[in-house]
Amino acid sequence: MNLELSALCPFGVEKLVKDELKGLGYHVVSSSPGRVDFQGPWEAIYRVNLGSRTAERLLIRLVKAQAQDFDQLFEATRSAAWEDWLTPAVTIHIEKVRLYQSQLTSVPAVQSMVQKAVFETLCRRFRLTRLPQNGPVVALRVTLAKDQLEVFLDTTGAALHNRGYRQDTGEAPLKENLAAALVLFSGWRRKYPLVDPFCGSGTILTEALLYAYDLPPGLKRSFAFEHLRPFSAPDWDHLRDDARQKTDLSHRVRIFGSDKDPVVLRAARKNIQALGLEDHLRLEVKAMEGVSARFWGIEEPGFVVTNPPYGERLETVAAARDLSRAMASWERDFPDWSIGVLTPLESLSQDMGRDPFVVRELSNGPLRVKFFQFAKK
Known part of the structure; x- marks a missing residue:
């Protein structure tokens, strides 16, 4: 099954990100400043996070709907299959909310309503009265532009420019x-x-x-997708081992x-x-x-x-x-x-x-x- 994915990147780098995604065999749907949308299987989350040199973050879009009021926002968010991605063992954090030319204008209110909808879905599906919220953090991002709602699940964690090799920096390090x-x-x-x-x-x-x-620039770091339900440690280890074996320092x-x-x-x-x-x-x-x-x-x-x-x-x-x-x-x-x-x-x-x-x-x-x-x- 192909997922709806978005690779975020620095402004002006979109073409390079598209080239990387096409080189991996994924279908690029569209691009806009700082963002490239594409389709790919679950394995794409491993491959892009591990190997992209130019992207900043990789998101899965789980909600896309009209939301002109809070009822529509709540129902659209609650209808997503959050149980396929999240377990009660994680801490859910609404990391970023972006509102643009929409009837809903309060960032805290939108953030609270999205979190309430996700919590209610997970509690119902896992038969809980509340979520512990004491495990690894999994972040969501919300965009509401011209009343068009998108809710994303972050698969990356710390931004991809954090390669894991930087021990020390100068005063103004280049990402x-x-x-x-x-x-x-x-x-x-x-x-x-x-x-x-x-x-x-x-x-x-x-x-x-x-x-x-x-x-691959991501060999020395961990990722948020390691806390998502579809994650397979053997598959991930195999992919990284294969990348190491292909490295030729000669x-x-x-x-x-x-x-x-x-x-x-x-x-x-x-x-x-x-x-x-x-x-x-x-x-x-x-x-x-x-x-x-x-x-x-x-x-x-x-x-x-x-x-x-x-x-x-x-x-x-x-x-x-x-x-x-x-x-x-x-x-x-x-x-x-x-x-x-x-x-x-x-x-x-x-x-x-x-x-x-x-x-x-x-x-x-x-x-x-x-x-x-x-x-x-």
Whole structure:
């Protein structure tokens, strides 16, 4: 039986999520900013949570109905087969309610009514007078847009950008799934060298390593679906074991990272050591001005993919722009390389004196940013 599923993702990354889902053989139904709807079997919940590099969360839609008043809201929610998914052993939490242009306008009231409907259904089906609410947390999400109700069951738990390898971070860490999106958008493949001259705690480098070696990003973490009724521990263990067996670390990969801050570089080393991949890249304490293809001993064109300091990592816009102007030297220091730079600065191409072939609008958490991509010159 195919389920109605929604993969949430950072704004601007929807195409990559669709590509991942289609690559797994699932039918994509539609997409909207930050969300891709698709159909797939229960196994899709395992595979997408384990293997998606760019999604943020995977939801099962269990209710879709009109709800212009609280009676309709209650009846639509109560009619879902919650007993097929939840047991009395879990703690049910209404994690998020989003209301948009609907007749019901109170978030707390909608939240309370949905919870009451779910509780009543489970108590009736399991012949209980109340739910203990003292087990593992299972989260629900509610959307009511133009009186169209959707209730989702979260299968992920902690967002998918939490890979489980991050031991330490810099002051303003880049989310892991956005870092993976930058690598994918750049067009980099493991046969080419890749350099990050502002590597910070190493998120872009680490995601590039996972991608290069076909390592699923979810191997080192747990998921909310492990507390749902259809979960099969033997099936899940088999899927993860199969993924581990397919990993081949024999490929030659040339990945290089540098930063002027030795503290954040130590964080990068710890994060990469947590994956056991510390021997598969080079890290150096070096300011951007001293980094070039020649510095790394690279004689062929490759890719620069980077997230220069801004906001929390640089105190002023003027300082960020000065850094962007210094990056104009990359035309000399990385001749014939593809360059990708993530920044909130609208002036980046002007400061660098280069015209990008594409500028992608993305989000890093609440911050809107742009990924400028410059072709080989």
